[in-house]
Amino acid sequence: MFNKKIKIFFFTSLIILLSACNEEASTTDENKMTITLVGSTPEDHAITLGAEKFKEIIEERSNGQIEVDYYPNLQLGSLREQVEANQMGTIDMSVSLLSTISPFVDEYEVLEYFFLWPEEEELIWEVLDEEPGREILSKLRQEGFEGLGFWAGGYKAVTSNDIPVLNMESFGGMSLRVAPSRTLITTFDQYGAVPTPVDFGELYTALQQGTVDAQENPMDTINTMNLYEVQDHLTLLNHGYQFHVMTANQEWFNSLSLETQELIQDAEKEARLYARDLNEEQTQSYIDQIEEDADIEVHELDEQARKEFTEMTEPLHEELSDTERKMEILNIINEALEEVEN
Incomplete structure (x- = not known):
């Protein structure tokens, strides 16, 4: 119990520190912003490499005006703690296991039903990359998330x-x-x-x-x-099939300019496809x-x-x-x- 309290205190303190740093950065230079992105996968995982690609695209196309601080491998808390922080807005963005999000949006359990998806993986993405997938992602808004895309974790x-x-x-x-x-x-x-x-x-x-x-x-x-x-x-x-989902805090995302929102959406799509190809290679x-x-x-x-x-x-x-x-x-x-x- 004592160790759990220490862990919660440490996690809360770290989030407060990150928020303070972001606030200080935004007041120091009004033209610059920092996005905090968290993940759960280890450094050499396809999802992690895809998130690093997202960071690279954002920073390059914003000409350095937007910086992405990316923390993979549960550096800022447990699976649930990171998703909760994203929901509360103390973390801007997350790439999370779908099974970690479904306790917040329980209808997402459906995507993990057995023998729901065909073995031809491209057919999965013909559904989830298109309008049906966008409709499913929109369900996250009821819990304070902006869903950006479904990422590949592979067949079980x-x-x-x-x-x-x-x-x-x-x-x-x-x-x-x-x-x-x-x-x-x-x-x-x-x-x-x-x-x-x-x-x-x-x-x-x-x-x-x-x-x-x-x-x-x-x-x-x-x-x-x-x-x-x-x-x-x-x-x-x-x-x-194991899915990951890239989400943003909805209130934070809606506060951004349309130009920045489009940059994030475009970068997420490119990074998602990049990670998907890597996942297929790694799995084989x-x-x-x-x-x-x-x-x-x-x-x-x-x-x-x-x-x-x-x-x-x-x-x-x-x-x-x-x-x-x-x-x-x-x-x-x-x-x-x-x-x-x-």
């Missing part, structure tokens, strides 16, 4: 011991680590697995000691956490490296197994969409996907 995979996940039956009785999410718990339970919450920091040890049999994450997490070292099988299940390199160096078997679902999972999961989408707002998002996505797939 499952790693397991003893039994590879090749079909629905593979999950039967399998103890699988999940984050404390209703969507994850309900869906894996439907598959016959035993969803087991384990703290993320304890996941490697839990897998190593057999406390749980399996886990699900995108490839960058599996690689960064070295989870392949303590698992026998890796299945590229592609059951879900992680798979190649694991196949070559790790003592683990890599699997993919065949067409029949994917069809089985999809048919089992689709009815859950409506069951999980237990509010009008969630159903609205689900309908937007389904209608848009039907259009781009046909």
Whole structure:
């Protein structure tokens, strides 16, 4: 409890200091401004490199009149603390995991439903880069955020011991680590697995000691956490997609000139596409490296197994969409996907 109070005090003090510095900078030179941008990904992650590209574009095209102070890797607080600071306006902008934003805007849980998105990744972006995506981003305004774009975190995979996940039956009785999410718990339970919450920091040890049999994450997490070292099988299940979202504090964004708003929007789009290409390259390199160096078997679902999972999961989408707002998002996505797939 004492340590938690110290952490909160430190985080609050740091935010106040940053705000004071920004205020001092703006009064020293009225023509210059500083944007504070935070993120959660490590230094070599595609999202981090994309955010650095955003910083580069802003500073170059503003001729140095706008400076971006970027803090990746949770330097200014936990996942939730950084999003809260962005919501309050003590931090201007954030690139956050969608799962960190959904507690504030719970209809965003829909985007993480299993077997909602096609395996052809370009079709995802034909939806989220266009009008349906902009409509979904606009829902953030009700909670004080200006949504700028969806960033690529990659498809999720499952790693397991003893039994590879090749079909629905593979999950039967399998103890699988999940984050404390209703969507994850309900869906894996439907598959016959035993969803087991384990703290993320304890996941490697839990897998190593057999406390749980399996886990699900995108490839960058599996690689960064070295989870392949303590698992026998890796299945590229592609059951879900991990999104990040770049947001600005809405009040702060609306206070900017139209010229500055357009600069931020243009820079975000370019940086988002840059990071997306990097993510695709990094994901494939992680798979190649694991196949070559790790003592683990890599699997993919065949067409029949994917069809089985999809048919089992689709009815859950409506069951999980237990509010009008969630159903609205689900309908937007389904209608848009039907259009781009046909």
